[in-house]
Amino acid sequence: MYVVIGATGNTGKIVAESLLAEGKKVRITGRSAEKAQELVGKGADFLQGDVKDAAFLQQAFTGAEAVYALIPPSYGESDFYAYQQVVVDALAAAIEKSGVKYVVTLSSLGAQLNEDTGVVYGLHYMEQEFNKIDGVNILHLRPSFFMENLFGQIPVIKGNGVMGSPTKADLRVPMIATKDIGAYAVKRLGALDFSGKSAQYLLGERDLTYNEIAKIIGAAIGKSDLVYVEFPPEGMIQAMMGMGASENMAQRMVKLLEVANTGRLGEGAVRDAESTTPTSIEDFAHTFAYVYNM
Numbered sequence: 001m002y003v004v005i006g007a008t009g010n011t012g013k014i015v016a017e018s019l020l021a022e023g024k025k026v027r028i029t030g031r032s033a034e035k036a037q038e039l040v041g042k043g044a045d046f047l048q049g050d051v052k053d054a055a056f057l058q059q060a061f062t063g064a065e066a067v068y069a070l071i072p073p074s075y076g077e078s079d080f081y082a083y084q085q086v087v088v089d090a091l092a093a094a095i096e097k098s099g100v101k102y103v104v105t106l107s108s109l110g111a112q113l114n115e116d117t118g119v120v121y122g123l124h125y126m127e128q129e130f131n132k133i134d135g136v137n138i139l140h141l142r143p144s145f146f147m148e149n150l151f152g153q154i155p156v157i158k159g160n161g162v163m164g165s166p167t168k169a170d171l172r173v174p175m176i177a178t179k180d181i182g183a184y185a186v187k188r189l190g191a192l193d194f195s196g197k198s199a200q201y202l203l204g205e206r207d208l209t210y211n212e213i214a215k216i217i218g219a220a221i222g223k224s225d226l227v228y229v230e231f232p233p234e235g236m237i238q239a240m241m242g243m244g245a246s247e248n249m250a251q252r253m254v255k256l257l258e259v260a261n262t263g264r265l266g267e268g269a270v271r272d273a274e275s276t277t278p279t280s281i282e283d284f285a286h287t288f289a290y291v292y293n294m
Contacts, residue, residue, distance in 0.1 A: 001025040003064045006072045008035045011106055014182025015068050029060050052086050057094030066189050070106035075245040080252050084122025092129045102192050104185050107140040110265040118255030131197045139194040143181045143202040144174035147284040154292055163214045164229040166236055166257045176204035177284055180277035201269040205280040220285035221292050
């Protein structure tokens with residue numbers, strides 16, 4: 001039996017659906033029974049509870065062969081790092097006490113850095129805490145920036161006619177489609193071919209600059225003159241708060257981009273056959289255009 005945390009999210013849903021399609025027994029957790037209904041209809045067992053509740057998680061993990069673990073997003077938290085710590089502590093206690101032997105986590109590029117990386121710093125904390133647990137084989141997946149985060153550019157394009165963020169326009173960054181993260185997690189969960197404590201970078205199809213991304217996205221949406229503009233951090237903070245994020249969460253996202261702009265975020269990451277995933281930005285641009293035109 002497999003347990004999937006965040007099974008209604010971008011990567012967790014792919015993991016749960018794929019394991020179910022392979023005939024595996026899957027248990028999912030969450031606070032909303034309504035959101036879980038689609039997966040329950042496909043055969044998943046659902047336990048309703050809070051990911052911050054270690055006793056609930058221990059109940060969910062007991063009897064599991066493997067767990068797909070992540071920190072569910074909660075953008076309105078007044079102290080986002082404190083929220084991450086609470087979730088990690090609950091997950092770690094449940095893993096240790098439940099007897100589960102295999103865990104695949106959704107971490108991030110940058111989690112290898114022992115410095116404040118904003119929203120990613122909580123994932124560094126997760127890796128460190130999970131690695132202290134004896135007798136459990138843990139694989140941390142460290143994907144790069146999600147292509148799906150580009151959907152946040154839609155109101156910017158429609159309102160201002162440009163793409164923009166505090167990220168440097170000419171900075172080369174790896175970018176990955178979340179479906180490729182889910183597919184890789186399923187592969188490793190199915191094989192259970194990892195031991196001890198390890199990490200795997202997932203770097204997308206290739207590195208890109210936002211100048212290049214703007215041209216590709218622009219072509220897909222019929223705006224061949226679309227350009228990327230570097231915005232001041234304060235603008236991003238206000239925009240995120242306008243979409244419901246707390247000020248602290250927005251500030252921590254900006255902190256991540258500040259570290260990324262130095263080029264340090266990818267220190268230690270190696271692009272090879274294992275870390276390179278298939279979906280290109282050109283492939284994703286078709287999906288972007290569909291959402292843009294909805």
